[in-house]
Amino acid sequence: MDREYEMIQKYLVKVRRNLHQIPELGTHLPKTQKYVCEELKKMGIPYWCSEKDSGIIAEIRGRYEGKTVALRADMDALPLQEQNAVSYRSRHEGCMHACGHDAHMAILLGAAKILQEERDGMHGNVRLIFQTAEEISRGSEIAISNGCLKDVAAIFGLHIGNILGKEIPTGTLIFPRACCMASFDKFIICVKGQSCHGSTPEKGVDPVNIAAHLLIALQTIQTREISGTASSVITVGKITGGTQYNVIPDQVVLEGTIRALDETVRQYIARRIKGLAVAISAMFGGSCECEIIWGAPPVVNDETMAELAAKAVSDLFEPKDIIEDFSIPNMGGEDFANYLLEVPGAFFFLSSSNEKKGTDIPHHNPTFNIDEDVMWKGTVTFVRIVHNMLQIEKK
CATH class of the missing domain: 3.30.70.360 (Alpha-Beta Plaits)
Structure with a gap:
């Protein structure tokens, strides 16, 4: 692991565990919103909170003119009583992050932290979308109505876990070229x-x-x-x-x-x-x-954007760690699909299925957990995608 990403990995685990303890449902996520906003404030990233829900739109403004690339994380949890015996288990009775959204937020905050430090050499902007209510398929519609896609050239999102099959080794990145979810x-x-x-x-x-x-x-x-x-x-x-x-x-x-x-x-x-x-x-x-x-609707990736995302990390990971020809869509759903109806983009997957660690349990299960050791790969993928779309001059 590159030293830069080794350092960000510690941050990702801390943030993910903090968020895991305060899961909230639907569109009203006051504790989650407050936590994310505090992290953005520490980074010096300007943000705006929705009046319709607990969603947040933030923007990293590059020094130079250029495109705007959007990165999205979902924030809501599920109405489940957690059964994991971990120190960071949910403190909210009957509510649990059993779909990896806590990790999604941490991964995006990690990417924001790195990209904010690079903004003086950036040609363009990065819009950060922290979205509510994915589990009830309402959050992306609210975010879009709030103007989150205004002037956006492309959007990217990810899902962690074993959603495409627990047999896919932990740490594998999957970039489907077309329809990837129902x-x-x-x-x-x-x-x-x-x-x-x-x-x-x-x-x-x-x-x-x-x-x-x-x-x-x-x-x-x-x-x-x-x-x-x-x-x-x-x-x-x-x-x-x-x-x-x-x-x-x-x-x-x-x-x-x-x-x-x-x-x-x-x-x-x-x-x-x-x-x-x-x-x-x-x-x-x-x-x-x-x-x-x-x-x-179905999640249908833009082929060009999916290819760009895969190529962005092709020099960093072994070929066995990247899958591009995944032709068996998952019958699960994701309201990221609504963004893809508006602008080109791609939704990719990061496997965290590790039988030895017990993280091969299906999503929406009271014992669901992730292999935290691979979270940095999600962050680096977001960062590399931005690097490929926005010219960044190293200072």
Whole structure:
């Protein structure tokens, strides 16, 4: 490890552990915002706090005119009770950084620290976007509405962990050239029937029966209506209804998610879910209400930007540590996709899957953790990307 990055690594671990202890949910992240702002203030980097949420937009202004490159980190956590027995475990009950966003913030602050010191030789500006509510797919839309992409030439973001597979060794950087993550949306179907005693089902309309038929029918959208080469997922993860074992309830609610790698497929699935819900409910004498809560579209990298990002660190790491031809997109979602609809950019991945350290646990798990030893690679990648896009004169 280069001495410069060895020093920044210590800073990254400290910041990540501090942030890990104060996880917050959604758009209101007062403690997290305060911590990030204090770090930016120490660095002398001007910043602006959103009035719509706890997001922060900061800017490192180069001495010379040039492009503006944006770097983004997400800030929110998950509603999970942490089970890791570590000294820096979450101090907030029922809330945990189980997706690596604490590391993302630390990595971006580390890059900011280095780039701020280089600003006198910089041709252009670096915009730092600290975004809320990625987990509920609202933060990037708010950040964009706040003008975070104004005059931006390109944007870059990263995800740490084992999101692309725990078999990818820790420290590996992955730069997909095209679609790398799926869209993600939520659907809620409220099936309505007519309550009656379980001994006389003929006197009512059974929404449990309707929901059961609908649950099976939804899977035929994928298997019989969409090409097998068009990857998609329809999952019902929650079904609620009824209060007594011997009473047919008035309604049953199904909640699930849609994932797709293609926008046309995404829209088709949403339409068909609504169509099947209405038709099957009516077929058994009931009715329904179906709501699609739109999340984010597929994450589609700009090929040129993905190639630039990979080349930026090609002289620093071994070929085995860099993957560019990753052709199997992840069916998870990321609202970074919204930025890529507006400006060219790339979303890359840093594996921290290390079985010996127990960091090969999936994301969104109460025992999720990362291999902190590789965090500096995320920082150096951000810095090198900026170096490649903005001419920097060493003083």
